[in-house]
Amino acid sequence: MKQQYDQILVTPKPFVKWAGGKRQLIPIINQNLPESFGTYYEPFLGGGALLFHILTDKNGQKCSISDLNSDLVLAYTTIRDRIDSLIASLKNHEKNYQKNSESYYYSIRESNPRSEIEKTSRLIFLNRTCFNGLYRVNSKGKFNVPLGKYSNPNIVNEENLRAVSSILQSSRISIKCRDFEAVLRDAKKGDLIYFDPPYQPTSATANFTSYTNKDFTYDDLTRLAELCLKLDSRGCNVLLSNSDSKEVADIFAKNTWKITRIEANRSINSNSKKRTGHFELLIKNY
Ligand SMILES: C[S@@+](CC[C@H](N)C(=O)[O-])C[C@H]1O[C@@H](n2cnc3c(N)ncnc32)[C@H](O)[C@@H]1O
16 A cells, blocks of 8 residues: 655655765755745656655655666656565565675676566665665676675665655656756746756766766756756746755856855765865755
8 A cells, every 4th residue: 555645754865875965965965955846856766865855855745757778767666656665676675685695796796687676675685784875787788797895785775765655646746767968848937947967077086977887077067058048938946956066057058047165075085084164056046
């Protein structure tokens, strides 16, 4: 039976660790949200840190969420629609991992399950047990992260998964696997769009753009900037995160855009010294 909102005991949080995840920046992003808005769009969803924050704050908020990574989008819909079977499958992974973590990890990494439940439990299992909790694929789209060093990883975070499932069951939330441009045709005056695309590389950061087997190029960024201007002319509230790079500042140089430089620590960098002291940009039109 579907759970109702009022039965949620735990505040839902991202169920995967995702490169570029915004959990630590939620307080500052929250200060930069408009006071009120219509539909909330998040077309580079990833772990959905801001989505869960907004949904926790505003029960019943209308949302259109999407990402180009089909495994990730499948995980959202499987959690929403088939939570009991998913939890059973994750418990099975947990049991086998406890017997021999290394050989089990690599056997699952090499596997290519067909069913939606097994695909999603594989994604969550690998995310919980791989090095740095990173999702990264090679040019053929194959997950290629080695085993992480965890003594007791939390493979089945059942309470959170159930809270996520419950909140996603609202008929006011649509979930799609599409390119960012394709999902904003209906965005209208007063709606809020938060863009958190793969970042343009800066000299200080590693070039991490492998969320899918297609990299996010400079042409994609210019396509995004043009879309932002279109949305601005429609009267939408546009908020965008990106790296503190000259390329980005130049593309958003028009006085439509208010740019704030914010401090951000990177949770995903193999060198822990490089995780602090980074800045990034928050760009908005309101
Ligand atoms: C920086 S991450 C988003 C992180 C997210 N805000 C969070 O809190 O976890 C960027 C996301 O954009 C997705 N992506 C890459 N290219 C895309 C495209 N052309 N259209 C839509 N999504 C895309 C990636 O799959 C990735 O999940």
